[in-house]
Amino acid sequence: MLSFRKKLSWILFFLAAITTVQAQSSRVSGTVGVRPTPTDTLHLFLIGNSFSQNAARYLPQLAKEGGHPLEIGRAELGGCSLQRHWEHAAAAEANPDDPKGKPYKGKSLRMLLSEGTWDVVTLQQNSMNSADPATYEPYAQKLYDYIKSIQPKAEVVFHQTWAYRSDSNDFSQIAPNTFAQTEKEMWEKSRAAYHTIAQKLGVRIIPVGDAFWKVSSDPTWGYRKDPNFNFKNPEYPSLPGQTHSLHVGYRWTNDQKWGFDSHHANEAGCYLGSLVWYSFLFGESPRELTFTPEQVPADFAVQLRKVAETTQNPVRK
Template sequence: MIKMLSIGNSFSCDALAYFGDMAKNANIEVEVWHLEIGGCSFERHYNNMCADMCTYNFSVNGEARPMARLSDVVEKEKFDIVTIQQVSHSSGLYSTYHPYIDEFVDYIRKYQKEAKLWLHKTWAYEKNSSHSGFVNYGKNQMVMYEAICNIYEKIAKEINADGIIPSGDVIQALRGKPEFSYPNEPSLCRDGFHMHFLYGRYAVAATWFETLLHGDIRKVDFLPPTEIVGELYEGELKRIEIIKDTVHSICTK
């Protein structure tokens, strides 16, 4: 069994929404622990670490547990994989990482010496997003995406991460497909920045599945439950197949 910890925010919630279901469908046994706070930056993670704050929403395999501290999980459990990420609006701003990420990573590695540390590369906002942080990139999707690419590559080297989960690359590649050419076709976001409950969350979960579990998403027949995404018809199923092919292509480069 693979035991995984994700320390994140609402974007890791998007990533993990269908991740466990995909693993189960592929007969891969994985236990997913998740500590998150909406809008949480590396600076806030660092401050929570220093003050041992009990402020994290905590779940195991999607089942909610009581609020937790970092120390409750990082110092008392052993994981094979740990994922971390910057808050989305600061992901392409180098000055927001240091010194916080350095101390935070040192803390994780002190207690998780055997774990692989992965940096989750998040996505640029939708081109008409109203998120206040979009102004950091001139409200330009490609400027934001390129900034995230540059900074994540740099940070990954500086902290000696074991790898980058390329969610942002997958989302941007899909935006270039006719089937996701917003606004004429569906957006991969549900509100301009969080992932669409069907397409966006499926794409990001599939990216984690291929990157972290080395699975082949093309062989997975899991579909999100109808009570969340509604009935899926030919057009929706075609888009899911496009997502699968795009994820597999990017994750196996």
């Protein structure tokens, strides 16, 4: 018969083996938010445009504070749609020397995806088409299959982009030659489109667009257009009040020209997006994080961290 010491040794060996298998299984299945050990590096690859750049701007700082080593790869082009990303990839597959197939600083999507082993690969639609479900296919499916052919163990997820600011002069297309009329309609229609394609592909969603709307629609924390500013005849360097805006909004350029960007995220919006990404990727609440961009007021930052958590985990209050 085995001695007690030998029996205990075999039991400990067996438990260690089970733990190793579970950790490997988690990585292979694409489970995100449950890392085998706190020191494992998460390898994240973004296929997107300026909106993915906005949303992940502060993710490295947040991941560092949370103790999560992070590597980010990128295939991003300004305003790029799913269709355009796919057409570039298809061009490279047809002819590796075709310049159209290497739009990412002289590299193709295959080249970039092959530069490492990626745990998570994100996709998104360009914002102007985000509310029109017809623009997602067949390109989302083609890109999904293409990514999986190169990185079969990666989890593919969709980054749900946000609606334009409430005082925008335009909103996204919801059907050919038909456009949303309000921030709420753009959010509703884009959300529905993202969820439709995600369900079809069986992938998860990073709900940044939902978080933006939670803030924008909040009676206390949402942006409201300044009723006292003369928008028809602005005088340099005066700017309207833009408290709690998540978008760039009104600004003066260096040559004193009046500008307005209701589409892209400002520092607060980039911070909110990164908080949502952090919660999604690492399965942790961002409420305890302390990093805050210098331009974001402390009280607003606290609210953004709360929104990021409750958007990811709706049962938490």
